[in-house]
Amino acid sequence: MKTPLVDAPVQGRIVNPATGKSAQVELRPPVGIGHGQPGVRCRHCSCWACPLTDLPTLEVYRS
Template sequence: MRLTPFAILGFGLALAGCSQMAGTTTRTERPAATAAQTSAATEVTRAPAPRPAARATPAQLDTTTPEQRAAAAQAPAAAEERLGTTVASLGNPAEGGFWVKTPLVDAPAQGRIVNPATGKSAKVELRPLTGGGTGSQVSLPALQLLGVPLTALPTLEIYRS
């Protein structure tokens, strides 16, 4: 009887499966890898770089118009109620507009946030922060209007209009 390459391969796979089912493993000793082999192995396991199109800049994510930015930067026209201060971080940059999600409000309202370090302010929609937490999340355009670096955790003052 003549064995074909497929029969030999199938027989080898069957034996390998039997050893796995029996729970036995064998360990073979290998010689130490050379520096070139280690470098090549590291290169293979490194995650690929993101595609250039996958990288979005803050300017690309900010969908507000110049008119909207100008309106948000205007001083308040009416009396405001100071709600308190909060440590803020960048919220979801895919959510457009000027808003802050904060535990300082229970229902949506209009208001303003102020960066006391610079005195800059932005008119925003105040949104309740769901899911707990003590800090606040601020929209990308609002943080930019305040002149806050996107990776900073500034303390902001929050006012309700």
């Protein structure tokens, strides 16, 4: 997951509080244009059983 919450790649966990489902991910600092925007790859959406068109609120934890 790209997030401005970290300065270097670290292990973390993201949780969808609506479903309680979570996934272990690598947290990376964003680079380039629009670098302040967090982002999750679509393949992680299936971990939470949410549609690809949904915009869930996620909680981000650093391991």
